[in-house]
Amino acid sequence: MFQGNTALIGFDKAGKRFGTLDAVKEFSMTIQDEEILGLLGPNGAGKTTLMLMMGTVYRPTSGKISVNGLDVVQHPNDVRKMIGIAFQDPRVDGILGAFDVLNWHLKMTTNLDKGEREDRVEKVLRAVDLWEAKNKRTWLMSGGMRKKVEDCKVLAQRPKIAVFDEPTAFLDVPSRLLMWKMIRELRDEGSTVIVATNMMDEAERLSDRVAIVNLGKLVAIDTPEQLKGKTKGGEVLELTVGNGQEFPRECLTQFSEVQDVKQENNKVTVYLSGGRLLLPKIVETLTNRGVKIDSVHLKEVTLEDVFLNYTGHRLE
Amino acid sequence: MSSSTIQVTDSSDLSSQSTSRLVLQMARRDIATLFRTPWIIISRSLAFIIQLFVFAYLISGLVVKFPGFFPYYAVGSVVSVVASISFIIGYDIFEEAEEGLLDYLLTLPIPRREFIIGRALGGAVRAMIYTIPMFAIVAVLENFSNPLSLIAAVLDLFLLAFGVTGLSITVAVSVRSANRFDVVLALLELAVSRASTALYPLAFMPSYVAALAPFSPVTFAADSTRAALSGSSLDILGLAGLLGFVAIFLGLGATFYFRRLEGGVYA
Numbered sequence: 001m002f003q004g005n006t007a008l009i010g011f012d013k014a015g016k017r018f019g020t021l022d023a024v025k026e027f028s029m030t031i032q033d034e035e036i037l038g039l040l041g042p043n044g045a046g047k048t049t050l051m052l053m054m055g056t057v058y059r060p061t062s063g064k065i066s067v068n069g070l071d072v073v074q075h076p077n078d079v080r081k082m083i084g085i086a087f088q089d090p091r092v093d094g095i096l097g098a099f100d101v102l103n104w105h106l107k108m109t110t111n112l113d114k115g116e117r118e119d120r121v122e123k124v125l126r127a128v129d130l131w132e133a134k135n136k137r138t139w140l141m142s143g144g145m146r147k148k149v150e151d152c153k154v155l156a157q158r159p160k161i162a163v164f165d166e167p168t169a170f171l172d173v174p175s176r177l178l179m180w181k182m183i184r185e186l187r188d189e190g191s192t193v194i195v196a197t198n199m200m201d202e203a204e205r206l207s208d209r210v211a212i213v214n215l216g217k218l219v220a221i222d223t224p225e226q227l228k229g230k231t232k233g234g235e236v237l238e239l240t241v242g243n244g245q246e247f248p249r250e251c252l253t254q255f256s257e258v259q260d261v262k263q264e265n266n267k268v269t270v271y272l273s274g275g276r277l278l279l280p281k282i283v284e285t286l287t288n289r290g291v292k293i294d295s296v297h298l299k300e301v302t303l304e305d306v307f308l309n310y311t312g313h314r315l316e
Numbered sequence: 317m318s319s320s321t322i323q324v325t326d327s328s329d330l331s332s333q334s335t336s337r338l339v340l341q342m343a344r345r346d347i348a349t350l351f352r353t354p355w356i357i358i359s360r361s362l363a364f365i366i367q368l369f370v371f372a373y374l375i376s377g378l379v380v381k382f383p384g385f386f387p388y389y390a391v392g393s394v395v396s397v398v399a400s401i402s403f404i405i406g407y408d409i410f411e412e413a414e415e416g417l418l419d420y421l422l423t424l425p426i427p428r429r430e431f432i433i434g435r436a437l438g439g440a441v442r443a444m445i446y447t448i449p450m451f452a453i454v455a456v457l458e459n460f461s462n463p464l465s466l467i468a469a470v471l472d473l474f475l476l477a478f479g480v481t482g483l484s485i486t487v488a489v490s491v492r493s494a495n496r497f498d499v500v501l502a503l504l505e506l507a508v509s510r511a512s513t514a515l516y517p518l519a520f521m522p523s524y525v526a527a528l529a530p531f532s533p534v535t536f537a538a539d540s541t542r543a544a545l546s547g548s549s550l551d552i553l554g555l556a557g558l559l560g561f562v563a564i565f566l567g568l569g570a571t572f573y574f575r576r577l578e579g580g581v582y583a
Binding site for chain 2: 052055056057076077080081083084085087089091092093095104107108109
């Protein structure tokens with residue numbers, strides 16, 4: 001389990017510019033040894049760029065990134081030996097079967113002899129229920145099967161630093177749960193795991209800590225519980241109001257229990273405490289002001305609310 | 317999978333991993349693609365036989381000014397095929413970059429220089445394997461049986477293949493637009509093969525082609541291979557030209573690779 005002991009990876013004001021676009025900007029963060037860090041952000045937030053800079057595929061245009069004390073620009077070969085990356089879109093030779101894809105990957109990334117290698121490939125493929133299809137060309141596989149093959153590259157490699165980009169995209173629910181279990185096992189065996197995702201439940205259920213990334217910047221980083229705990233009030237009231245209505249924000253901020261109010265189109269999110277007692281008063285006040293309320297939902301803070309609170313928009 | 321059976325890879329274990337082994341693995345990957353579609357080798361060999369026994373025989377009968385045209389053409393067409401097949405590695409790399417497979421390959425623990433050498437080597441060996449059946453047909457037909465001559469000729473062909481893969485890789489990582497890449501590589505292939513002494517002697521070429529042909533790597537290889545197979549002498553100039561060609565384009569390919577790919581051009 002994650003002990004939160006030593007820093008293994010460090011981003012120090014790292015940036016990456018493609019032409020005029022800053023994909024990552026002034027990004028500083030440390031990743032602890034043997035933790036699962038969830039990188040949570042919408043598509044285009046810069047998650048993949050961050051991982052590819054750490055993996056020495058892209059060179060940072062500013063700042064520094066170090067892995068186990070080694071600068072990724074100065075020591076790319078040593079850094080690559082520690083890292084395995086499973087990409088968001090499967091990067092596999094379509095003409096090869098799953099067995100050959102994994103076998104070749106292990107030839108390039110490990111010192112295992114033939115017997116050990118083939119044994120490990122078999123174990124992983126059996127675990128994800130792909131053994132029967134081991135020789136099926138990957139371009140003939142379904143999206144879910146191909147995604148499993150991509151994840152299996154890293155699961156078979158057992159690198160010191162394992163990176164998974166959207167590891168459960170295209171997977172059905174049982175496969176998602178299995179993949180999470182296998183990723184946790186990898187961490188328990190000593191790997192440091194980075195999981196880039198735009199799925200709240202994946203970030204929340206899998207990660208020891210979550211880093212919220214938006215527009216190439218680090219917005220917040222902490223354990224899911226701490227992130228939720230830091231969110232104002234501890235409760236969230238979601239209101240859907242009539243389209244086109246101007247929402248009288250001050251109606252709600254007059255209550256001392258209301259910490260913050262955010263509106264996106266006809267969705268209003270109220271961060272508050274003591275929601276159960278306050279709810280009737282809020283509804284009454286808004287109704288008296290002529291606001292048409294279509295729905296009301298009171299709940300505890302989720303990572304989605306945390307994301308909305310920090311970025312001002314929902315993760316969709 | 318369970319934690320009791322598999323341990324995390326210690327990166328210090330990988331430091332003993334021989335770089336030459338990784339180069340060979342990269343090369344083997346490219347070579348293996350040829351054997352996944354063996355019908356291509358078979359169909360191209362058949363096409364070569366038809367070209368030789370129909371077209372070359374017919375034309376050599378018509379060419380009165382050059383009595384030894386058939387063996388000249390036969391050896392030259394083998395050289396042309398080597399050059400043509402060696403260009404394919406550039407298409408492979410360009411396609412890999414477009415599909416994102418190159419990003420994956422670049423995450424593997426192989427130094428960039430060795431990565432390029434492995435790709436070029438794989439492309440060159442692939443071209444040689446592809447051409448060997450055609451070379452054997454010509455050798456039997458023309459009774460080329462001196463082992464040293466045959467080895468020297470194969471060396472010439474290999475150097476050409478190695479250089480052309482370097483050239484092809486250079487173009488693949490220098491041009492970003494797919495359409496432009498196709499046009500540039502096709503024109504380049506046409507130029508080095510057609511503006512050369514592979515299929516017709518310098519003396520019979522139009523002046524504008526004859527001015528360029530002596531500088532084509534295919535000319536170096538064709539002249540050098542013919543000299544080796546005839547057993548007359550070693551074509552030092554051709555061999556030196558080929559070595560220079562390999563050194564320049566493999567070096568250029570590597571340099572462009574470093575600059576382009578490390579900078580994330582394909583993002």
